[in-house]
Amino acid sequence: MLSVGSILKNEREKKGLLLIDIEKQIKVREKYLKAIEDENWNYFSSKIYITGILKNYSRALNLDNKKVLAFFRRDYEKKEEVRFKRKISSSYLTSETKKFLRIGLIILALFFVFYFIFQLKTYFSPPDFTLLSPTKTNFSIEKKIKITGKTEKDTSITIAGERIYQNKEGIFNYELSLNEGINKITIILLGANGKKTTIEKTFYKKTP
Incomplete structure (x- = not known):
């Protein structure tokens, strides 16, 4: 009766390929490929790693990986006493795979370092402020102007002693009555x- 190991081995030999050729293609060491062909499931840490290798191995041989996995499930279910190793041996990974894994871990570590620095900077910095409007400071006929600004969502805003509330985007509005001459306004932002x-801010009104 055909088994998953014999199917892979027969197809590999039919194509004139060695295990080392498959290793180079799918980046899995030769000894693990041999364990697959010999159906030595105890050699692996879990069923997940076996199915992963089977998928890649069958693709390398242009086999239908779904059919290959079906043979494996049939054979595997017959051996309920299979016990896997508790840990993945580091030798399971090829040197190239280890290299990419190390690079990935370094990138991940750098991401967390920069994120931590950003959070520290955010925590210790005073709230930012952007004046969206008005874009000019000199007026002539306007009785009132609308001041629109943007800051962080959790910032407390006070203008001329009045508590102002921003929306979900951190945008707030305030109407300032203009008197003839110089009009000064103080905006106080208190961060969390x-x-x-x-x-x-200073705005000027000069009636023509």
Whole structure:
């Protein structure tokens, strides 16, 4: 009766390929490929690793990996007493795979370092402020102007002693009545970290 190991071995030999040729293609060491062909399931840490190798091995031989896996499940279910190793041997990975794994871990570590630094900077920095409008400071006929700004969502905003509330995007509005001459306004932003930003703006009105 055909088994998953014999199917792979026969197809490999029919194509004139050695196990080392398959190793180079799918980046799995030759001894693990041989264990697959010999159906030595105890050589692996879990069923997941076996199915992963089977998929790649069957693709390398242009076999239908679904059929190959079906043979494996049939054979595997007959051997309920199979016990896997508890840990994955480091030799399971080829040197090239280990290299990519190390690079991936380094990139991941750098990501967390930069994220941590960013969070620290955010925590210890006073809230940012962007004046969206008005874009000019000189007016002539306007009685009122609408001041629109943007800051962090959790920032407390006070303008001329009045508490102002921003929307979900951190945008807030304030109407300023213009008097003839110089009009000064103070915007105080208090961040969740207790840091404060004070902005002073001056607008001029000169009636023609």
